[in-house]
Amino acid sequence: MRTQICIIGGGPSGLLLAKLLRNQGIDVRLLERKTRDYVLGRIRAGVLEVGFVELMRLAGVAERMDKEGFTHDGTSIALNNEVFHLDFVQHTGTPVVVYGQTELTRDLYDALEADGAPIDFEVDQVEIHDAKSDAPYVTFTDRDGVSQRIDCDYIAGCDGFHGVSRQAIPTSVRREYEKLYPFGWLGVLSETPPVHHELIYSGSDRGFALCSMRNANLSRYYIQCSLSDSPDDWSDEAFWQELKRRIPEQFADSIVTGPSIEKSIAPLRSFVCEPMQWGRLFLCGDAAHIVPPTGAKGLNTAASDIHYLYYALLQHYQDKDSAGLEAYSQKALARIWKAERFSWSTTMLLHRFPEMNEFDLKMQVADIHFLRDNEAAQKVFAQNYVGLPY
Numbered sequence: 001m002r003t004q005i006c007i008i009g010g011g012p013s014g015l016l017l018a019k020l021l022r023n024q025g026i027d028v029r030l031l032e033r034k035t036r037d038y039v040l041g042r043i044r045a046g047v048l049e050v051g052f053v054e055l056m057r058l059a060g061v062a063e064r065m066d067k068e069g070f071t072h073d074g075t076s077i078a079l080n081n082e083v084f085h086l087d088f089v090q091h092t093g094t095p096v097v098v099y100g101q102t103e104l105t106r107d108l109y110d111a112l113e114a115d116g117a118p119i120d121f122e123v124d125q126v127e128i129h130d131a132k133s134d135a136p137y138v139t140f141t142d143r144d145g146v147s148q149r150i151d152c153d154y155i156a157g158c159d160g161f162h163g164v165s166r167q168a169i170p171t172s173v174r175r176e177y178e179k180l181y182p183f184g185w186l187g188v189l190s191e192t193p194p195v196h197h198e199l200i201y202s203g204s205d206r207g208f209a210l211c212s213m214r215n216a217n218l219s220r221y222y223i224q225c226s227l228s229d230s231p232d233d234w235s236d237e238a239f240w241q242e243l244k245r246r247i248p249e250q251f252a253d254s255i256v257t258g259p260s261i262e263k264s265i266a267p268l269r270s271f272v273c274e275p276m277q278w279g280r281l282f283l284c285g286d287a288a289h290i291v292p293p294t295g296a297k298g299l300n301t302a303a304s305d306i307h308y309l310y311y312a313l314l315q316h317y318q319d320k321d322s323a324g325l326e327a328y329s330q331k332a333l334a335r336i337w338k339a340e341r342f343s344w345s346t347t348m349l350l351h352r353f354p355e356m357n358e359f360d361l362k363m364q365v366a367d368i369h370f371l372r373d374n375e376a377a378q379k380v381f382a383q384n385y386v387g388l389p390y
Helices: 012-023 036-040 050-059 063-068 088-092 101-114 236-246 298-319 328-350 358-373 375-386
Strands: 005-008 028-031 070-072 074-079 082-087 096-098 124-129 137-141 147-151 154-157 175-190 200-203 209-215 218-225 260-274 281-283
Touching: 005 012, 012 028, 012 050, 012 101, 012 298, 036 101, 050 063, 050 101, 050 298, 063 101, 074 088, 074 358, 082 088, 082 358, 082 375, 088 375, 096 209, 175 236, 200 328, 209 236, 218 236, 236 260, 260 328, 298 328, 328 358, 328 375, 358 375
Parallel strands: 005 028, 005 154, 074 200, 154 281
Antiparallel strands: 070 096, 074 082, 124 137, 137 147, 175 218, 175 260, 200 209, 209 218
């Protein structure tokens, strides 16, 4: 079989790229190693930068997001019992939108299936061949165990950190940068109303906590925990008690608790692969970079990659100009490293690290108070949070 673009990975980035390209009459074929239901069962972030929101609208799949998503004009940042509000709209003129990644992914799947897009689920043994040539192709076995081959013009590797795409770039070419953090996030999803109408980022002497949401009756809460912890170590009661200890009393006193419907621990890392392209293979999203979730950048950095790759492919097919494709890695990485910096710095600002001494703790307090009291610092934070321009 043949297509113009073979997309490996059926998560949000691969789906968004597929829909954008199909809207322009560019042929795609999408490969996903799991089932549709498995992909939709992943619990992920839901804070969308303005750029992601506009890409969804451009793709024609924003109707439910615009109707059901929550617009957040700012966020609350706390240190122990002190809390201040940081106004995104005041400093940038732009809010963020909270809309669960599961719902966003469902919208993209529904739109592509209605559009008749070819999607192969439960594929195995995916291999990328001749990416450095003018005739790349991908082989795989389908859900029935039958060997298949897709010849294509270009390959978009949207298959995540553990996927095959990044590994297809030779180690002699590929350079990887990584920072592992000495803690994880224990996350709980509960069918309870959010404690606040906006997110609360809370640093405390006991560690970090985040109060987030998915909708008006679905809340997502996190606490910093040891990497040696297991979700089974934490009963619901123990989680709620610890969360209340880490957020300001005004929120702890009003929080509605309930049974967890999902509980998991995510390790934190910062990771970047350079380059993000090799021949006719282009990496997007988690295949090329990972950020700690503190800055709400994981899903949004994937969106910026899709922006650059989509317009580069459009320029190639419509204008016969490949300059955008040749510059893809350079453009994408320039923005990625800025998002990495923001996610890293926000993580450093609010978490307790095992090796911190008294001086480090004082510096952390000073950083938070500087952000609280300095309008220029707030503007910089807001610009990064709502999303740097593409």
